[in-house]
Amino acid sequence: MANTNNTSESQDSQQSSQESQKTQQSQKSRNTQKSQEKQETRRPRPMEILREARAQLAELTGMTAESVSSFEQTEEGWALEVEVLELERVPDTMSLMASYQVELDPDGQLTGYRRVRRYERGRADTRGGR
Incomplete structure (x- = not known):
C-alpha cells in the first residue's frame, strides 16, 4: 500500500511540476508578446x-x-x-x-x-x- 501512495504522490508531484512549467512558459510568452508590442508602438527618438x-x-x-x-x-x-x-x-x-x-x-x-x-x-x- 505504501508503494501505491508513493506512486500516486509522485504522479501528483509530476503533474504539479508540469502545470507549473506550463504556467511559467505561458507567462514568458505573454511578457515576450507585450515587449514586442511595446517595441512596435515605441515612438522613434x-x-x-x-x-x-x-x-x-x-x-x-x-x-x-x-x-x-x-x-x-x-x-x-x-x-x-x-x-x-x-x-x-x-x-x-x-x-x-x-x-x-x-x-x-x-x-x-x-x-x-x-x-x-x-x-x-x-x-x-x-x-x-x-
Missing part, C-alpha cells in the same frame, strides 16, 4: 528621426545630406530643413548647396520634400534669420 530623414533624402535625391538646420515635431509628424551638397566644386567654398524642406510621418517615414533655396557654400545668406 529625435536622433533616429534625424538620421533616417537624412538617409531617406540622400537615397531619393542621390545627393549628400550634410546637416539638419531645423527640426520640429508637427501635428502630422516631423518637419526638417536639410542642407544638401548639390554640386561639388573646387574650391569647396564655390560648391552649390541647397536647403530642402522634408516632411515625415510620426514614425519617421519621409512623406515629401522640396528644395526651398540654393546657394554657394562660401556665401553668406542675405535672407533675414536664415
